Amino acid sequence: MPEVRFTIRWPDGTEESCYSPSTAIRQHVSAGTAYPLPEFLDRARAGLNAASDRVAAKFGYACSSALDQLARIEARAATQPPDGQVICLSLT
Template sequence: MPAMHFTIRWPDGEEARCYSPSTIVREFFAAGSDYAVGEFVARSREALTIGSERVRQKYGFACSSALDQLAQIEHHARRFDGEPRAVVTVLALG
């Protein structure tokens, strides 16, 4: 299963390198694009859940790294609750 990373910039300027167990994130994000924080979290949740399920189908267990990554994204995103104009920028995929 081809794992990959994607690099993002949070609204406060902090950058993060995120993990996905599959290339599915390419179907949810485009490098150089901005996403409202809530939309970014929702897309991440869907993409990482699909990636984790692909691991389950192939190996018989979910990808704990994908679920951990999702938990980190959700936790960090809470800092921007109440900021409707806050966006996450996807800097790179790959």
């Protein structure tokens, strides 16, 4: 299953490399796009849950890496200004 790495810039200016176990994340975030923090969280949840579901459909179990990545994103988002924007810098 093709994995995707995506790099984001948080509202505080820090960058983070993130992981998706499938290309499903590409349906939810686009490189070069800025998202209000709440919208980015919704998109990350949808994309990473869809990626985990694809793994489950193929292998019979959810992808813990996708769910761990989502947990890290949610934890980091809680430290950011709620009116900030997250920029997706790249998807590879």
